Amino acid sequence: MDVVLVRWPEEDTRLQQLREDGSPRLLLLNGESGPPESDDCLEDWIRLPADDRDVRARVARLATRAETARPEPQVDGDRLLRYRGRWVALSPVEGALAATLVDRFGAVVGRDTLARRAWPAGMPTRNALDVHMLRLRRRIASIGVEVRTVRSRGYLMQAAKPRADAQ
């Protein structure tokens, strides 16, 4: 999503509209005007004149926040798992598992739920799910998605976080 640059306070009307839309925005403060009060994470400001790198850094940060504000991946009709511009092709079974996990992204999905979706007629072996989950994990790691185990409850899909513990 693009970050909108707003001169302030000149373009206050435009700012109000952007706030309502939830568009990420960077306010460029002219002269002596004080910074506006807003605790919205998608709004930032900088006082002019400013280093061009600093402006770009704030724009980039707002863009990242706007991206991560809705970080749900999706599985399209061709069994491509897409996430933040990247994608991987999945096999039929993996696609079914991934679709189920994406539906409840960030929450736990039970093993039985996953099994019914992947094998409506019944799971071939108790261990089949584990093996396919292992293969799914290795694929989606390349696009920054991970599946974590919640013992005796199921699996949970989330954005891959570099740090270990907790997410």
Next chain:
Amino acid sequence: MDVVLVRWPEEDTRLQQLREDGSPRLLLLNGESGPPESDDCLEDWIRLPADDRDVRARVARLATRAETARPEPQVDGDRLLRYRGRWVALSPVEGALAATLVDRFGAVVGRDTLARRAWPAGMPTRNALDVHMLRLRRRIASIGVEVRTVRSRGYLMQAAKPRADAQ
């Protein structure tokens, strides 16, 4: 909560600690150093020299965000203890104990109350509660929650503060 001012890049070590703690922080950039990459809403930066009003404005904004973005932890249906975007999976016994403590977050919960919730039929051993409380403590430390003992009264769950005045 107080916003911490950090000179950057000089105090990088301190910055890492603050990030882990989830403390709101304002980076004061010296000279030519570029702004750090972080999309955390509780982190902001400003280039020195800066107008004092601007620094105060950014500090105030961070403080507001820190206030509003401070919910209580929560134990969901799958026994995940969630807190400030992070989570850990709990075992059944730990989940029962954590749920009881979360219900009275910040207040003391008696040992008998905890024991009844975890073992409705009666506690197996005398120190079973202690052992499970020890395990729960170690687990939840990773997401910034702690359980403190109130001798002969019970236990109290709260946000983990890396405070120096303890002990």
Next chain:
DNA sequence: AAACACCGTTCACCACAGCGAAACAGTCGC
């Protein structure tokens, strides 16, 4: 003050179940 009981912490150990992972084999499509 010393002895004591009480309370809580921490560790080591065990048995069990869930899950991970490799290795192998069968099937299908190009």
Next chain:
DNA sequence: GCGACTGTTTCGCTGTGGTGAACGGTGTTT
């Protein structure tokens, strides 16, 4: 025939809950 996909077996790690015991701090009794 080759590679991708899938199913199956086997081995072993690790989480889990329970138990006993050592350790230490605290307040009370003698």
